[in-house]
Amino acid sequence: MVKKTDTESELEKKYRILIENMGEGLCVLDKNFAPTFVNPKFYEITGYPKDELLGKPVFQFVKGGSRKILKKELGKRRKGQSSRYTIKVRKKSGEEIFLLISGVPRFDEKGKFAGTIAIVSDITERKRLEKELEERTMELEKEVEKRARLLVDLYRGVAVSEERSRLAQEIHDSLAQTLATSFLKTEMCEKLLGDNQVQAKKELSELRKLLTKSIKSTRHVIFGLQLPNFHRAGFTAVLKQYFQEFQRKSGIMCDLKVKLERSLAVRTQVGIYRIIREAMNNVRKHAMAKRVDLVLRTDKKGDLHLIIEDDGKGFDLKQSLARSKYAKRFGLKGMMEQAKRLGGTFTVETAKRQGTRIKVKVPLKK
Incomplete structure (x- = not known):
């Protein structure tokens, strides 16, 4: 027992x-x-x-x-x-x-x-702390949202400033110079009308050509102010439409290949579109090219690659970058800064009479 x-x-x-x-x-x-x-x-x-x-x-x-x-x-x-x-x-x-x-x-x-x-x-104290934490979290979320709006406004302000600088350079390089020359032609015609009408007619003909050029430049600048609605049409569709219009107006053959395995953020779409537009504008104005090839793709690592290659006359890259005015004229600085804002890299391969190849690589956030 x-x-x-x-x-x-x-x-x-x-x-x-x-x-x-x-x-x-x-x-x-x-x-x-x-x-x-x-x-x-x-x-x-x-x-x-x-x-x-x-x-x-x-x-x-x-x-x-x-x-x-x-x-x-x-x-x-x-x-x-x-x-x-x-x-x-x-x-x-x-x-x-x-x-x-x-x-x-x-x-x-x-x-x-x-x-x-x-x-x-x-558990009253625990509930009080939970409520306090919830209220504090809401306050922080509001503060984050407020700061995010400020950053967006700041980014927009910087973007507007940069766009103004680009347009100012565009107007200076094309429209302003053409109008200045037109003004001089007008003064010359006034002097020649009484003494040499044959020469005056010739100058008026040149003036008409200059004004026609100014109208085209003005339309181009206005077109540059507009950004397409990527959300409504889709980024790839917007690019196809842009290249079709570019080929129709410039007469330069364009080949576009887009292979995106993932969607792009709106900020990335806008940045890449601006780089493409600036590069194509350079081809139209300076390259004397007959053909442009563009490839836009994503790789397995999650990077975005953009390659734009033309068969134009090319240029001396070192000499162009050394001369700030020339660099601005070709828009290289603007494209470099645009790629940098996206967290990417921008490279140019070119030589006289060997065409130009632009490469942009942008890491995409997961």
């Missing part, structure tokens, strides 16, 4: 000490969900004295949505189910608190439902 080391009364005493000193509230409910026993921590949490708790249905201490939750959860006990849930109650003082309750069912010797035992924790 095994000798017992603890009597039942000693075990009961130990359990009572444990229950009375535990950090959570303990509540024993009968089959009508009225407390028959609560430990000191439960009194401390709720603020109610013993005589106001024992024998009173717990529903009278809970109101609103929390009462519905409590009824639903206690209904599970009759079915033999345990659960864990959170409700909001009022302490004796009127202060609202949040309780995390873990409940299990009780059954008597005959297997009939006898009530429930619940462990109750006051």
Whole structure:
């Protein structure tokens, strides 16, 4: 026979000490969900004295949505189910608190439902911190959104400034010079009309050609101000339309190959489109090319590659870059900066009478 080391009364005493000193509230409910026993921590949490708790249905201490939750959860006990849930109650003082309750069912010797035992924790402070964290997160999100808008506005401002500089150079290189020459021709015609009408007619004919050129340049500058709607038409479709129009107006044969395995961000589409447009503008104005080949593709590493190659007269790259005005004229600086803003690289391969090849590589974010 095994000798017992603890009597039942000693075990009961130990359990009572444990229950009375535990950090959570303990509540024993009968089959009508009225407390028959609560430990000191439960009194401390709720603020109610013993005589106001024992024998009173717990529903009278809970109101609103929390009462519905409590009824639903206690209904599970009759079915033999345990659960864990959170409700909001009022302490004796009127202060609202949040309780995390873990409940299990009780059954008597005959297997009939006898009530429930619940462990109750006051999580009011945790809820307060969660709410504070949520509010702080919302504030941070608003601040991030605000700063993002500022960055977008700043980027737009920089882009507008750069576009103005590009257009100013474009107007200076073509339209302004042509109009200045036209003005001189007009003055010359005024002087010749009385003395040499034959020469005056010749000068007027030249003037007409210059004005026609100015009209074309003006239309080109206006066209340069416009950006297509990539979202509506699709980036590849926009490029195809641009090259068809370029070939029709310039008479230069164009071959376009686009193979994109992933979609491009709008910012990338705009940047690449501007590089292409500037490069093609250079071909039209300076290269004396008969053919242009363009390849735009993505690779397995997630990089975007752009190659534009013409069979034109080419130029001395070192000499062109050394002369800032010449570099601006050819738009090299603008294309380099555009590629840099996209986080990419820009290279030019050219030599006199050997055509020009432009390469752009842009890493795409995952």
